[in-house]
Amino acid sequence: MKYTLVGYGKMGQQVAGIIESSDEHEVHTVLDVDAVITEESFAGSDVIIDFTVRDAFLANLPIMLASKVPVVVGTTGWDADMPMVRQQVAVAGASLMYSANFSLGVNIFLRTVREAARMIGPFDEFDIAFSEQHHTAKADFPSGTALKAAEMIVEVNSRKKTIVSQLPTEKMINPDELQVAAIRLGSVFGQHSAYINSEFDDIVISHTARNRRGFAGGAVQAGKWLAEKHVSQPGFYTMDDFLDEVFG
Numbered sequence: 001m002k003y004t005l006v007g008y009g010k011m012g013q014q015v016a017g018i019i020e021s022s023d024e025h026e027v028h029t030v031l032d033v034d035a036v037i038t039e040e041s042f043a044g045s046d047v048i049i050d051f052t053v054r055d056a057f058l059a060n061l062p063i064m065l066a067s068k069v070p071v072v073v074g075t076t077g078w079d080a081d082m083p084m085v086r087q088q089v090a091v092a093g094a095s096l097m098y099s100a101n102f103s104l105g106v107n108i109f110l111r112t113v114r115e116a117a118r119m120i121g122p123f124d125e126f127d128i129a130f131s132e133q134h135h136t137a138k139a140d141f142p143s144g145t146a147l148k149a150a151e152m153i154v155e156v157n158s159r160k161k162t163i164v165s166q167l168p169t170e171k172m173i174n175p176d177e178l179q180v181a182a183i184r185l186g187s188v189f190g191q192h193s194a195y196i197n198s199e200f201d202d203i204v205i206s207h208t209a210r211n212r213r214g215f216a217g218g219a220v221q222a223g224k225w226l227a228e229k230h231v232s233q234p235g236f237y238t239m240d241d242f243l244d245e246v247f248g
């Protein structure tokens, strides 16, 4: 499988390392910040993997979709643009998979958090909050993974209705608000925790990334899956579509 990498920062380089150490895959082209990107940039490639920044991803999107090469997007910070992106993918008849986090471990963690949030739902005595920690070079806040976790919690727990990531200085949090707190600290690869509290218990469910290889490896695997899917069913996919098939 031939991969074109858009963005060659911390993640782009990790992805290249994973591809280069595999017998199955090769890096076709690397397009970093100075590249002039046209449809032809993707000719001969089986999959595009984008790890850039929100504005770059949105600017390059129409060109990537027009090339009809399936696109795996790891770039975060564009949740508000989701309806527009989905529409562009549909109109182009292209394939795109987005996940805020391609790590298998994180996705197991997210499903564990969702199950815990569902189980405490009927019991008023349990409260829940979420936090994330990342390196100081991170551009978006809170992390895409934290926002995904928060959406999953609100979906299954009827006592939490809105997500708040910044508390005003003179106001208590409402019981139906789910707090998502963010810390920027040194070189932390990514740490996410769900906190559940009652008068009797504290339950903490946490995931800590030990390096970036889990994110990168997951993106490469997702690319292979998406390229196969694209042949018969082009469209917009998430990591959940891929993992539902893997987990059965």
Ligand SMILES: NC(=O)C1=CN([C@@H]2O[C@H](COP(=O)(O)OP(=O)(O)OC[C@H]3O[C@@H](n4cnc5c(N)ncnc54)[C@H](OP(=O)(O)O)[C@@H]3O)[C@@H](O)[C@H]2O)C=CC1
Pocket (backbone or CB within 6 Å): 006, 007, 008, 009, 010, 011, 012, 031, 032, 033, 034, 051, 052, 053, 054, 056, 057, 073, 074, 075, 076, 077, 099, 100, 101, 102, 103, 140, 144, 215, 216
């Ligand atoms: N889904 C997942 O599993 C994961 C997602 N992420 C997300 O991935 C994104 C990238 O993270 P990370 O690699 O750590 O960030 P980096 O800042 O290390 O890398 C981003 C790279 O994109 C380059 N870039 C900027 N604009 C363009 C452009 N127009 N075309 C091509 N390249 C461009 C940057 O260049 P320059 O620095 O010169 O501007 C930089 O080299 C973030 O949104 C992050 O949240 C991160 C880890 C895992």
Ligand SMILES: O=C(O)C1=N[C@H](C(=O)O)C[C@H](O)C1
Pocket (backbone or CB within 6 Å): 076, 100, 101, 134, 135, 138, 139, 140, 142, 143, 144, 145, 146, 189, 190, 191, 215
């Ligand atoms: O910017 C990062 O580093 C990461 N970003 C992703 C996110 O926003 O959730 C995933 C991972 O936690 C690392």
